[in-house]
Amino acid sequence: MxxxxxxxxxxxxxxxxxxxxxxxxxxxxxxxxCGTMRTGAESIVVSGGYKDDEDYGDVIVYTGHGGQDGxxxxxxxQSLDDAGNAALVTSYLEGLxxxxxxxxxxxxxxxxxxxxxxxxxxxxxNYGSKxxxxxxxxxxxxxxxxxxxxxxxxxxKSDTSTNLTKPGVTPVAGVEKPERITSTVQRxxxxxxxxxxxxxxxxxxxxICETRIDVPGGSYSEGAHIQAxxxxxxxxxxxxxxxxxxxxxxxxxxxGALVLEDDLTVVRGxxxxxxxxxxxxxxxxxxxxxxxxxxxxx
Amino acid sequence: MxxxxxxxxxxxxxxxxxxxxxxxxxxxxxxxxCGTMRTGAESIVVSGGYKDDEDYGDVIVYTGHGGQDGxxxxxxxQSLDDAGNAALVTSYLEGLxxxxxxxxxxxxxxxxxxxxxxxxxxxxxNYGSKxxxxxxxxxxxxxxxxxxxxxxxxxxKSDTSTNLTKPGVTPVAGVEKPERITSTVQRxxxxxxxxxxxxxxxxxxxxICETRIDVPGGSYSEGAHIQAxxxxxxxxxxxxxxxxxxxxxxxxxxxGALVLEDDLTVVRGxxxxxxxxxxxxxxxxxxxxxxxxxxxxx
Numbered sequence: 001m002x003x004x005x006x007x008x009x010x011x012x013x014x015x016x017x018x019x020x021x022x023x024x025x026x027x028x029x030x031x032x033x034c035g036t037m038r039t040g041a042e043s044i045v046v047s048g049g050y051k052d053d054e055d056y057g058d059v060i061v062y063t064g065h066g067g068q069d070g071x072x073x074x075x076x077x078q079s080l081d082d083a084g085n086a087a088l089v090t091s092y093l094e095g096l097x098x099x100x101x102x103x104x105x106x107x108x109x110x111x112x113x114x115x116x117x118x119x120x121x122x123x124x125x126n127y128g129s130k131x132x133x134x135x136x137x138x139x140x141x142x143x144x145x146x147x148x149x150x151x152x153x154x155x156x157k158s159d160t161s162t163n164l165t166k167p168g169v170t171p172v173a174g175v176e177k178p179e180r181i182t183s184t185v186q187r188x189x190x191x192x193x194x195x196x197x198x199x200x201x202x203x204x205x206x207x208i209c210e211t212r213i214d215v216p217g218g219s220y221s222e223g224a225h226i227q228a229x230x231x232x233x234x235x236x237x238x239x240x241x242x243x244x245x246x247x248x249x250x251x252x253x254x255x256g257a258l259v260l261e262d263d264l265t266v267v268r269g270x271x272x273x274x275x276x277x278x279x280x281x282x283x284x285x286x287x288x289x290x291x292x293x294x295x296x297x298x
Numbered sequence: 299m300x301x302x303x304x305x306x307x308x309x310x311x312x313x314x315x316x317x318x319x320x321x322x323x324x325x326x327x328x329x330x331x332c333g334t335m336r337t338g339a340e341s342i343v344v345s346g347g348y349k350d351d352e353d354y355g356d357v358i359v360y361t362g363h364g365g366q367d368g369x370x371x372x373x374x375x376q377s378l379d380d381a382g383n384a385a386l387v388t389s390y391l392e393g394l395x396x397x398x399x400x401x402x403x404x405x406x407x408x409x410x411x412x413x414x415x416x417x418x419x420x421x422x423x424n425y426g427s428k429x430x431x432x433x434x435x436x437x438x439x440x441x442x443x444x445x446x447x448x449x450x451x452x453x454x455k456s457d458t459s460t461n462l463t464k465p466g467v468t469p470v471a472g473v474e475k476p477e478r479i480t481s482t483v484q485r486x487x488x489x490x491x492x493x494x495x496x497x498x499x500x501x502x503x504x505x506i507c508e509t510r511i512d513v514p515g516g517s518y519s520e521g522a523h524i525q526a527x528x529x530x531x532x533x534x535x536x537x538x539x540x541x542x543x544x545x546x547x548x549x550x551x552x553x554g555a556l557v558l559e560d561d562l563t564v565v566r567g568x569x570x571x572x573x574x575x576x577x578x579x580x581x582x583x584x585x586x587x588x589x590x591x592x593x594x595x596x
Contacts, residue, residue, distance in 0.1 A: 003482075054529055061530045080596075093553070095484035123483075126526050126552065128593030137595055140530055147445070184301075184489045185421075186393035186520065187545075191484035213546060215553035216596065222484065228424050231352055232359045232438055247485075247545030248511060254424065255391070255513035295426030297435060298378075298514060 002042055003097050003121065010120040010150050013112060014101075017045075025118050026101050033065055033084030037218065040096040041087040041124075044143075045116065047103030052132045052140065055108035057151055060100065060122065063132070064088065064139035074134035080217040088141045089217035092124040095191045098143060102152065110152045120149035189250070195223025195242055201279045202244035208258065208266055208276060211246040222250045226260075227288035233295065240285030243276070256296030260289045300340055301395050301419065308418040308448050311410060312399075315343075323416050324399050331363050331382030335516065338394040339385040339422075342441075343414065345401030350430045350438065353406035355449055358398065358420065361430070362386065362437035372432035378515040386439045387515035390422040393489050396441060400450065408450045418447035487548070493521025493540055499577045500542035506556065506564055506574060509544040520548045524558075525586035531593065538583030541574070554594030558587045 005024045014020040017029050026043040027034050035041035046055060049072060050063035064085040069075040080086055091098050100119045102111050110119075122143035132138035145151070204221035205212040213220040224245045227235030235241050245253060252258045252268070259267050264276040264284065278284065303322050312318040315327050324341040325332050333339035344353060347370060348361035362383040367373040378384055389396050398417045400409050408417075420441035430436035443449070502519035503510040511518040522543045525533030533539050543551060550556045550566070557565050562574040562582065576582065 056529065059529060089553075093484075095482055097482060126531070128526075128531070128554065129595050130530075130593065131595075142526075142528065142530065184393055184395060185486055186391075186489035187485075187487040188483055189485040189487075191482045211546065213549050213555070215550060215555040216594065217553075220549050220553070228426075228440075231354065231357060231440065232428075233424070233426070247549055248509065251511050251518050251545055252513060255387075255515075255518070256426065257511070257513040295428065296514070297427050297429075 002040060003099075005099070008118060010118060012118045013115055014118075015115045017116065020101060020116050020118070025099060026116075031065065031084060033087060035087030035091070036083050037086035037090055039087065040090040040094055041084070041098045043099035043101060044088075045101045045103055046106050046111075047101075047116075048105040048107040048111070050132075050138070051134075052130075052138055053107075055102075055106065055110050057110050057154070058145040058149075060143045062088075062141045062143055064141065067136055067138070074132050074136040074138065077137035078129075078139050080139065085139050086217050088124055089127065089215075092127055092141070093215070093218050093220050094196070095123065095189070097121040097123060097146070100143065109154045117152070119152045121146050122149065187251075189222050189247075192223070192237065194237055194239055198223050198239050198242045198282060199244045201282050202277075204244065205277075206246035206249050207243050207278070208245060208249040208253070208274065210277070211248075213246060220247075221245065222247055224250045224253055225288075226285070227291040228254075233291065235288055235291065236285070238285065240283055241288040243284075253292075259293045259296050261293070262286055262289065264289075300338060301397075303397070306416060308416060310416045311413055312415075313413045315414065318399060318414050318416070323397060324414075329363065329382060331385060333385030333389070334381050335384035335388055337385065338388040338392055339382070339396045341397035341399060342386075343399045343401055344404050344409075345399075345414075346403040346405040346409070348430075348436070349432075350428075350436055351405075353400075353404065353408050355408050355452070356443040356447075358441045360386075360439045360441055362439065365434055365436070372430050372434040372436065375435035376427075376437050378437065383437050384515050386422055387425065387513075390425055390439070391513070391516045391518050392494070393421065393487070395419040395421060395444065398441065407452045415450070417450045419444050420447065485549075487520050487545075490521070490535065492535055492537055496521050496537050496540045496580060497542045499580050500575075502542065503575075504544035504547050505541050505576070506543060506547040506551070506572065508575070509546075511544060518545075519543065520545055522548045522551055524583070525589040526552075531589065533586055533589065534583070536583065538581055539586040541582075551590075557591045557594055559591070560584055560587065562587070 020026045032045045034043045052063045054061035064078050066078045066082045067074050067076040100122050101116050103116050104114050125142050125144045127141045129139050204219040224243045226241050266273045318324045330343045332341045350361045352359035362376050364376045364380045365374040398420045399414050401414045402412050423440050423442045425439045427437050497519050502517040522541045524539050564571045
C-alpha cells in the first residue's frame with residue numbers, strides 16, 4: 001500500500017509501534033523502512049536510531065538500514081543490497097510517495113513527546129553514501145514533504161526546500177549557498193499505475209533505442225503517453241497508449257522529433273530510424289499512434 | 299521580463315491594450331504573443347482571435363500566430379518559424395512561466411465583460427499541429443495554470459487538469475478517458491538562471507555524451523547540479539557547480555552511475571567513459587566534483 005492509508009489523517013498518533021502496525025501505517029514492528037526493491041518504500045519511521053539523521057521538518061535526511069551493533073553504533077558498512085535501502089532507491093527512481101512517521105526518540109524538535117505520529121507523505125529527492133560519524137559507509141536519503149503535506153508541529157518551512165508551486169524569475173547568478181532556492185520547473189515526468197505496468201513489461205528498456213539506464217540499486221525509464229491526455233488531444237489512459245522510453249526518446253517523442261508509422265517503424269526527421277520493440281502483453285493502440293503522428297504535420 | 303511583473307496582481311484589469319502595454323503586462327499592442335525563440339514567451343492574450351482556441355479556465359488550448367486573412371479566417375498554414383510560436387516552444391522546452399491575459403472578445407465564460415484582465419502565470423504542457431476548422435495547418439499549445447495561480451472568475455478546476463501537489467495511488471488500469479487524471483510525479487527537472495546560462499554556453503549539447511536533442515522549433519538539455527543543493531550535500535548554486543547534460547546522462551549522474559575524476563574524465567561503472575567537454579567561460583568547481591564522487595562510494 002503506497003501512499004495515504006484510508007481513514008488515517010496526518011497528525012494521527014499511535015502509542016506504540018504495534019498500534020501503528022495495526023492501523024497499516026507502518027507494518028513492521030522493528031524495521032525503520034517498510035518496502036522492497038520491487039515495490040518501493042511504503043513508509044519509514046524517523047526515531048533517532050541513526051546519529052547521522054537530520055530533521056528540518058519538511059526536509060529529512062534519513063540514514064538507511066543496517067550495519068549497527070546492538071548499542072546503536074555503526075559497526076559495518078551499509079549496502080544498497082539491503083531491502084529497505086533498495087526500496088528507498090526505487091521510491092526515488094519511480095517518484096513514489098513515502099509515509100513518514102516520527103517517533104518520540106527522534107531527537108529533533110519535530111519528534112512527538114510520546115509514541116509515534118504519522119506526518120504525511122514525502123518524496124525521496126536524492127540519495128548517496130558517505131562515511132558516517134562512526135567511520136563506516138552509510139547511505140542517506142533526502143526526503144521532502146509534498147506541498148500538500150501539513151508541516152509537523154513546531155515546524156516552519158525549511159530554508160533548503162524548493163517550492164514547486166511558486167514560479168517566477170530565478171535568482172541572481174553566482175550567489176553561493178542561497179538561503180532559499182527559488183526555481184521554476186523545466187520538465188515534469190508523471191507516474192501512474194498504467195505507466196508502471198508498461199515499464200515493468202519492458203523491464204525499463206526503451207522501446208525505441210533499447211537504452212536501459214542502470215544505476216546503483218535499480219534502473220530507470222519513463223512511461224510516455226502516445227496520444228497526450230487532456231485537451232486538445234484527449235488520449236486514453238490505457239497501456240495501449242503508453243510507451244516505455246528512455247528520457248531522451250521521451251523528450252523527442254513528446255516534441256514530435258520522433259513519430260511512428262502504423263507498422264510501428266520509427267521515423268526521425270523524415271528518416272527511418274528503426275522499429276518499435278513490442279511485448280506480447282503490450283499491444284499498441286494504433287488510433288493513438290495515428291493521432292500522435294497527425295499532431296506533427298509541419 | 300519572464301514571470302510576474304512587480305506590483306501587478308492577478309485579476310488586474312486594463313481598459314485597453316495600451317494600458318496593459320504601459321503596465322508591462324503584455325507589451326505588444328496588436329500581437330497576441332510577446333516573446334522570441336531565444337527568450338520564450340513573456341505573455342499571451344486570449345481574445346477570441348482564433349476559432350480553434352479552447353478555454354477551460356485553468357487549462358487553455360491556445361492557437362499559435364499567423365495565417366489569417368483580415369476577417370479572422372485562416373487563409374494559410376501557420377509555422378514554427380513565426381517568432382511568437384517559436385517563443386511558446388521555448389517556453390515548453392525550458393519550462394518557463396507565461397503571463398496570461400484574457401480579453402473581452404474571448405468568447406468563453408472566463409472572458410472579462412470589458413477590456414483585458416491579467417489572469418496570472420501558466421505553463422505550456424504540450425503542443426502540436428492540426429488542421430484547423432478552416433482547413434489550414436495550425437499550431438496549438440496547451441497551457442495549464444500553476445497551482446498557485448488563482449482561478450479566473452466563473453472558473454472551477456477543469457476535469458482534465460492534473461494535480462501536482464496531491465500525490466496518491468493512481469487510478470485503475472484500463473479506464474478510458476478518465477474524468478480526472480490523478481498522478482504522482484516521477485521526476486522533476488528544475489530550471490534556474492544559472493542553469494540556463496550553462497545550457498546556453500554549451501548550446502544544449504551534453505557535456506558527457508555529446509547528444510543534443512533537436513526537436514521542431516528548438517533543442518533541449520538539462521542543467522544538472524554536480525554537488526546537490528540543500529542538506530545533506532549543500533552545494534553552491536553557481537555555474538561552476540552545474541553541467542549541461544542530456545536527460546539520460548542527467549539521470550545517471552544524479553544516481554551515481556556516472557562520476558567525474560579531478561581531471562574531468564568520466565567514469566561509468568568503474569570504466570573510463572570519455573572526458574567531460576568544457577567551454578572557455580565555464581570552469582568546473584573541482585570541490586563539487588569531489589563531493590559528488592565521494593557521494594557514490596559503494
